[in-house]
Amino acid sequence: MTWSHWEISPFITSVFFILGVLTLFWVSQNWLITFLNTHYQRVNESIINDWYGLVYMLVFVFGMQALIVGQADAWIFMNFQLIALTFCGYFLNIRIANYYLYPLVLVFMIFNRSLGYWQSWGHALALLLFFTTLRTLRKRVPLQTKVGQVTLYFLTCAGFGLVLWWFMWLKFNLSWGTYWQEWGYLMIFEVLLYIYASMLSANAQLKQNLVSFANHDALTKTENFAAYTTAINYHLTASRQNGVPLTMMMFDIDHFKRVNDTYGHLAGDQILQHVTQVAETVFEANNPNIALYRTGGEEFNVLFPSYDLTEARLVAEQLFAAVNHLVVPFNGHQIQLSISVGIAQLQPEDTTPTEFYRRVDDNLYAAKKHGRMQIVAK
Template sequence: MTWSHWQVPPFTTSVFFVLGVLTLYWVSYNWIISWTHTHQIKVADDTINTWYGLAYMIVFVFGIQSLIVGQTNAWEFMNFELIAITFCAYFLNVRISYFLLFPIVLVYMVFDGSLGYWQSWAHAITLMIFFVLLNLAHTRSEGFRRPIVFYFLTVIPFGGLLWFWMKLKFNFSWFTFGEEWLYLIIFEILLYIYVTMLTNDAELRLQLAKFASHDALTKTGNFAAYTEDIERLFQQSSREGRALSMMMFDIDHFKAVNDTYGHSVGDTVLREVAATVQTVVAENDPHVKFYRTGGEEFNLLFPGYDVAATKTIVDQIFTAINHLEIQSGDDVIRLSVSVGVSAITTDDKAPMDFYNRVDRNLYYSKRHGRMQITVA
């Protein structure tokens, strides 16, 4: 972080460099998450966050230190490395057991040629404690009105102590010590602001995406979500020959419920039906997808299921709803549903062909007495 390597003011260089490294991380991480979701790879986002974040920061720290390893100014990039550690431990909340953290630090000391210095050992021990306390600060700050307090109570004193060990090892001036510590504090402030802005923006986008793809009343997927998923699953089924089935149902005489008891009771009926179906799905297979695609019409997609495999879940949903009772004042509303079920076939040239066949099965149930399941 000096003129000798960058030929520009250290502060300006550091800001742009650190922001560039962090931006590259966010872009690449989001690409990986999107890729795993698109290919339905069953890896939790938190797992990817932990291992990719750790690998990314290890490569960064070792890579940048390789530029000056073994030189008399081998301390110059330490603020970059501390920012990487803060980002990894606090903002990504990567948790590493002591059995893994110590070998990583030891390998770094071997790489840096610092095993023979007691100051380096003191620095290494302080660094490991710093990492653990950053994890703790992240946990303690959750739900706290001013989480930044926990953050700075950790990064400021430990930053000073870590630079103190470097001063003893390299014997640079107290002025340099103070300058580097001040730079670190400024970088930590900028890091906090930057990541907070990114996090808030990501949360807003998630909320907007959820609003756009979920039915506000029943908390199920909406027609837009159904359309997106059926396109993807249909293409996957056509390409890979994977089974795909659909269940479609609607509530019998729902218009009469609205006309007799009012739309607020009708909304209650829709919510109760949706909650009942979601409970059945969660107990059987959470990978089954559930949508409200019309007023009282609902769809379920069964990736990997042929018609016979759907029978258990379809029957449970059918039975549960047909035994559902909704209280409205002194009256009890007893519900029933009509159901259509079918699986994708080689004759289906588009998702709408598949949808129309299931829809015909549903209306066959309705025209022939309701409260029944038609499979074809």
């Protein structure tokens, strides 16, 4: 087998080509997300999924079509383009408004020199309806069973495939044999796409679940000490390099052991959940970048990126007031809560995360030593 002598049929080659394009997408996307997570804390992976997926498939579609623009066989890569459309609309579930997509279709028609053909306009309209239908199936149609989901997917692909290839049949005066052959190839590609993408999605979901389990506290659902360790290392480095402040708060629930001894551990668990919910509400209302971590039994750490001591204390006082007015009902009892808080801003002498942590912990200890239900910030 040489460059000029290829024994493998075009169909087999096409199958491996499509799988290779999809594999390259998943590998490159995962690399990009890993890179951004390493250098920029808390990146929005959904936005990366949307825009990287769109750009990747646009490069794929335009790149292939550039090889045959203006030729009599300018239809030969259409199945590849439909697979790219299906992948973006159904499996990636790209959440991009339609008014971004309309200009892209028009640009492709100009690029393909097809503005003067009514068949191309019908084809473009069918493409937009196909993409919209795929997104609707993915997001809004309640699918009770896997069989129902698969059935709707293939009916949609088959129906729109017939319409889209009909426009190509009209425009290029294809034979009926070619029409049905290309539609059949499209259906085979759609089957392979569904199987392959479902396998990759399942693996990605499993990986995401494992990462989430490793970095989140099972009881409160907030991030745990492992996540805190990763975050403090990142933020400390970023603070040093960018010259921005970093402040940390540590708080714990006063007399928590007494609550457990008096009312039982179920009461303690409920209190931890209530306090976490209140804390997350307060922080989300101020700045979503404020991060809460459960680092011990009743101890929590909070990182304030780009906050100085004064700014962080203002947020801490909101939490302090909210929790100190919190009453948790349990088995007919009303459990009054309070917290003690220690806050410190990163200083030049804090050369390691441990040293920074120790200063915050010292402030928390001072708050508890002087009667609890206090904030010590210095």
